[in-house]
Amino acid sequence: MIHQYQLNGYNIVIDTYSGSVHVVDDLAYEIIALYEHATPEQILTIMKEKHFSEECIRETISEVEELKSNGQLFTEDAYEELSMDLKKRKTYVKALCLNVAHTCNLSCEYCFASQGKYNGDRAIMSVEVGQRAIDYLLENSGHHRNLDIDFFGGEPLMAWKVVKEIVKYARSKEKEWKKKFRFTFTTNGMLLNDEVTDFLNQEMYNVVLSLDGRKEVHDRLRTTVTGKGSYDSIVPKFQEFIQKRGDQEYYVRGTYTRNNVDFTNDIFHIADLGFDKISMEPVICDPREPYALTENDLPEIYNQYEILAKEMIKRSEQGRGFTFYHYMLDLSEGPCIQKRITGCGSGTEYLAVTPWGELFPCHQFVGDEAYSMGNIWDGITRPELQCQFKESNCYTKPECKDCWAKLYCSGGCPANALHATGSINGTYEFSCDVFRKRIECSMMAKVAESIRAMEENQM
Numbered sequence: 416m417i418h419q420y421q422l423n424g425y426n427i428v429i430d431t432y433s434g435s436v437h438v439v440d441d442l443a444y445e446i447i448a449l450y451e452h453a454t455p456e457q458i459l460t461i462m463k464e465k466h467f468s469e470e471c472i473r474e475t476i477s478e479v480e481e482l483k484s485n486g487q488l489f490t491e492d493a494y495e496e497l498s499m500d501l502k503k504r505k506t507y508v509k510a511l512c513l514n515v516a517h518t519c520n521l522s523c524e525y526c527f528a529s530q531g532k533y534n535g536d537r538a539i540m541s542v543e544v545g546q547r548a549i550d551y552l553l554e555n556s557g558h559h560r561n562l563d564i565d566f567f568g569g570e571p572l573m574a575w576k577v578v579k580e581i582v583k584y585a586r587s588k589e590k591e592w593k594k595k596f597r598f599t600f601t602t603n604g605m606l607l608n609d610e611v612t613d614f615l616n617q618e619m620y621n622v623v624l625s626l627d628g629r630k631e632v633h634d635r636l637r638t639t640v641t642g643k644g645s646y647d648s649i650v651p652k653f654q655e656f657i658q659k660r661g662d663q664e665y666y667v668r669g670t671y672t673r674n675n676v677d678f679t680n681d682i683f684h685i686a687d688l689g690f691d692k693i694s695m696e697p698v699i700c701d702p703r704e705p706y707a708l709t710e711n712d713l714p715e716i717y718n719q720y721e722i723l724a725k726e727m728i729k730r731s732e733q734g735r736g737f738t739f740y741h742y743m744l745d746l747s748e749g750p751c752i753q754k755r756i757t758g759c760g761s762g763t764e765y766l767a768v769t770p771w772g773e774l775f776p777c778h779q780f781v782g783d784e785a786y787s788m789g790n791i792w793d794g795i796t797r798p799e800l801q802c803q804f805k806e807s808n809c810y811t812k813p814e815c816k817d818c819w820a821k822l823y824c825s826g827g828c829p830a831n832a833l834h835a836t837g838s839i840n841g842t843y844e845f846s847c848d849v850f851r852k853r854i855e856c857s858m859m860a861k862v863a864e865s866i867r868a869m870e871e872n873q874m
Contacts, residue, residue, distance in 0.1 A: 417489060418819035419448060422859045423725060429858065431819045433490040437482070438862050442467050443475050450479055451489065494822070498756050498810035506805060507557030510760070511548055512767040512778045515540040515577055516569035520605050521645055524636040525672060525698050525706060535782055538770040539574045544791070545581035548768045551791040553592050563620075565599045567767075567778055572606040582618050599623065601668075603637070604649035604656075612656050621664040624653050628669050628681020628695075635674055636706065654689055666740060668694040672706035679719045683726065686737045694740035697849055699831055710845060717852045724856040728863045742857035758825030762788070762804025776804055779830035804829065807840050814842040820851045 416431040426444040428437040439447065442462065449458050455476050462472045482488035518537040519526075549564075556562055564585065566578055578600075585596045597620040604624055615622050626649065627633040634644025657665055667690045671678035678695055685693050697716070700707050708716070723739065730736045759765060762776035769781055772791040780786040789796035809815045809826035827842060827850070835843035 416492070416817070416819055417447065419444065420855055422721065422855060423728075423863070425859055425862055427855075427858060427862060428488070429819060430488050430490050431822060432492050432494065433486050433488075434822075435482075435487040435490075436858060436862070437488070438866070442471060443479065446472070446475050446479055447488070450476075494756060495810050497753075498808050504805070505557075506760075506763040507559055508552055508555040508764060508766060509559040509561070510563035510565070510765045511552050512565040512567050512765070513540065513545060513548055513581065514567050514569065514767060514769050514778060514781060515545065515571045515574040515581075517770050518573055519568060519570040519603070520573060520639065521570065521603050522638055522640045522642075524638075525670060525700050525704070540577055540768075540770040542577055542580045544768075544770065544772045545577055546584045547772060547791050549581065549585045549588065551794070553588060553594060555794070556594065560593070561595050561597060563597050563599065565601070565778075567601050570603055570605070571600060572602050572611065575606070575611065579614065597621075601625070603645065604652050605639075605645060607649075607652040607656060612659055615656075616660050616663065619663075621666070622656075622660070623694075624649075624656070624665065624667045624690075626650070626653065626667050626669055626685060626690075627671070628675065628678065629684045632675045632681055633669075636670075636672065650688065657690060664692070666692050666694050668696065668740075670696050670698050671708075672698040673708055673712060674706050676708075676712050676715050677719065679723045679726070682723060682739070686730075691737040692740075693737055697846075699834065699846075708845070710848075713845070713848055716849060720852050720856045724860045728860055731864070732867070741853045742860055744854075744857050744861055755822045755825055756810065757808045759828075761829055762801055776800075777830060779828075780833075803839060812840055812842055814844075814847075818847070818851075820847075820854050823854050824850050 418429045418431065420427055421444075426439050426441065428439060428444070428447055429435075430437070445462065445465070446458055449461065453461070455473075458476060459469065459472050463469060479488060516539055517535065518539065552562055552564075564581075568574075571578060582598060585598075589595060598618055599621040600615055600619045601623040602625065604626075625637070626646075627637055630644070630646040633646045637645050639645060653667065667685050669678075669681060669685065671681065675681055682693055682695050697708055698706060702709065724742065727736060727739060727742065759777070761780075765777060766788070767775045767778045767781050768791060769775070774788045774790055774795065775781045775783075775786055776788065786800065787797070788800055795801050807826065807829060809821040809824070812826050815821045815826050824847070827846060829839035831843045831846050832841040833839050835841065835846075
């Protein structure tokens with residue numbers, strides 16, 4: 416399976432199953448499009464009518480055939496059988512999302528967690544529950560040496576003392592269990608101070624800072640409980656935070672809605688504030704909400720992702736580049752094929768823990784009792800539910816069968832599929848459309864980067 420597209424002056428061909436990416440001239444681009452549906456002589460006739468020379472046509476056909484024989488073009492699918500084996504694999508937990516605070520000091524209108532309460536009571540995780548969660552992860556981590564803990568909410572800084580105790584406890588267990596913990600922290604920034612900053616920079620492998628972009632955009636939906644915008648409070652704190660953080664990992668993460676379909680202006684605004692690691696996600700919400708994105712927005716969303724890729728290339732050349740999370744592609748050493756088939760591992764390798772110690776497949780399922788999987792004392796009490804997640808991958812979804820991007824998205828987010836279709840095995844077509852466009856744009860940016868590097872080496 417191949418995918419061809421033209422963007423920013425490049426003719427790009429992606430070979431799905433080998434992962435090869437080709438940048439070709441106009442003649443090769445057209446011949447590749449014809450190759451599986453026409454004989455060499457038919458291709459010769461068609462391309463001669465387009466005023467290409469016979470010598471060039473035959474030479475290009477030969478080059479395409481060579482790429483095919485080398486497993487770089489029109490590669491056969493060697494992974495479908497592997498996907499069946501992966502259903503039977505034994506899995507171990509390697510990451511927990513600790514919802515340490517089911518409460519928040521903001522009242523963001525689009526919050527999937529119902530302003531941090533997850534459609535339930537407000538709560539703060541106790542130290543005892545947090546410590547037991549660490550023990551549960553250690554006991555069920557199997558061969559995994561590196562274990563991940565995400566501190567999430569609500570707003571996890573509202574459980575600050577609990578977070579520090581959990582980190583302390585986890586660190587005390589590393590030597591005994593021969594494991595290494597990596598912590599991630601997501602915050603709206605309202606409670607950031609020097610003490611918090613120093614601790615996060617010392618202990619957190621990654622920190623996610625929530626900012627939607629321009630002041631008017633951010634303040635429209637990310638307000639305090641009194642209705643006041645939060646932009647002016649958090650931006651100086653975020654800027655000071657990353658200055659102190661140095662070269663450690665962080666992300667400024669925003670959400671775009673129908674209110675700012677021109678979201679590249681928000682990304683550029685964030686970059687101009689001094690942040691060079693940025694993520695911007697489309698809102699996932701009830702389609703009846705006034706800020707919900709619809710299929711009618713897709714043409715402009717596509718346009719925005721192209722604008723973003725081109726501007727990133729330009730800024731990189733000027734020495735003021737930034738990283739965009741969804742344009743991070745490693746074409747030489749990307750995820751292993753098992754990960755590319757099965758995805759994030761929600762419900763199997765990754766679980767969310769509520770303040771009461773209840774287990775869910777991930778934070779986006781929390782509060783949906785149909786997906787309550789057990790607890791940190793008794794473990795998984797609904798193994799049949801876990802099997803549904805283990806058996807779900809990009810080969811179990813009929814809609815993914817002919818999709819060229821399936822080994823990049825692994826079949827998509829189970830939570831988004833559930834909310835859009837009622838099944839974790841469904842596909843949220845809007846999200847698929849957005850994802851495919853992002854891959855096209857990120858590939859183009861990688862192509863531009865590679866070509867520029869080759870040109871510089873030749874100088």
